[in-house]
Amino acid sequence: MGEGTDDEFYEISAVSRLTGLSTHVLRVWEKRYSVVEPDRTRTKRRQYSRKDVHRLTTLKSLVDHGNTISSIANLDTRVLEERLAQVTQLENPEKSYQDTGCQVGFIGVHARKAVRDAADISEGFSLIAEFPGLDAMVENLKPGALDILIVEIGSLFPEDLESIQGGLEQLGARKAVVIYQFAAADITEPGYTEKVITLRGPVTSAEVLLACGANFDRPEIPRSGDLRDPTEVESEIPDRIFTxxxxxxxxxxxxxxxxxxxxxxxxxxxxxxxxxxxxxxxxxxxxxxxxxxxxxxxxxxxxxxxxxxxxxxxxxxxxxxx
DNA sequence: ATTCTGACA
DNA sequence: TGTCAGGA
Structure with a gap:
């Protein structure tokens, strides 16, 4: 219900960027160990799915932690995740809840790719639900399922923040990250709403991760000075051409x-x-x-x-x- | 311009 | 794992 069909694919250079594995390593791992078997285009180009990318990043993490690729290459993704969770927990036990319990839900369109990529890049940041709206999400998810709620909204008003805050409580989530295009300056102030962090769109996957991981504040947007008198409104508002x-x-x-x-x-x-x-x-x-x-x-x-x-x-x- | 395979260090 | 060649 949350995820379902993947219509997006990554070519090898994109996967290399996302995983930190060189294109050659990607090909060699595939050839030697069949770590993933991406679909091909008609011209034989690899089309990696989101799952492929996810599997590859966890393989890479494990290898970085001293494992041999040959020893883990054909393990199921599930057990790879478990191993990695154990390893990272042994390394820094005090941070464990941060990395283990970060189930994320997303509502939005433009930021979807950034959020999905963020989930692919980072362990412990798993995107478990995507819904068209806050109501649908509250209806379909049981309380406690989500740690972080990411909401994308074109223009942000106080009333929007209130309903997000409400949804947050119904979902039992830790905090919300709101990605907006336009908003009154004062409501994007770091402490304006408790548990809600605002982010000006468009966002990168790195920014999403940062906002989800830390409650730290980021640089603020400059204020405008005094305004002039507006000119008269004379023309018609043209209709939108593109949806x-x-x-x-x-x-x-x-x-x-x-x-x-x-x-x-x-x-x-x-x-x-x-x-x-x-x-x-x-x-x-x-x-x-x-x-x-x-x-x-x-x-x-x-x-x-x-x-x-x-x-x-x-x-x-x-x-x-x- | 990018990616593909295969051979080789 | 990286590099090169030679095509697609």
Missing amino acids: PEALQSISKLTSVLQCECPQHIANLISGLSAFEEYSSRCENLNEDDAKLHAFLHQETALSRHRMEQALLYLLEKEGISF
């Missing part, structure tokens, strides 16, 4: 193209759209600043529309259709 899903799939196209521009532009549009929603919500929230936020809303929408045009052009030029 969030379309943007998401475009941002995954990167390997096909020479440059990563479509990915970056898609991310920009996602960000602008999130800010659009944010500013329109502000528009209705603050009486006095309504005009200012209407202006911001409009300008953002126009920018977003402009970037959508750029993306359309780029996709057409690269011969990509949807």
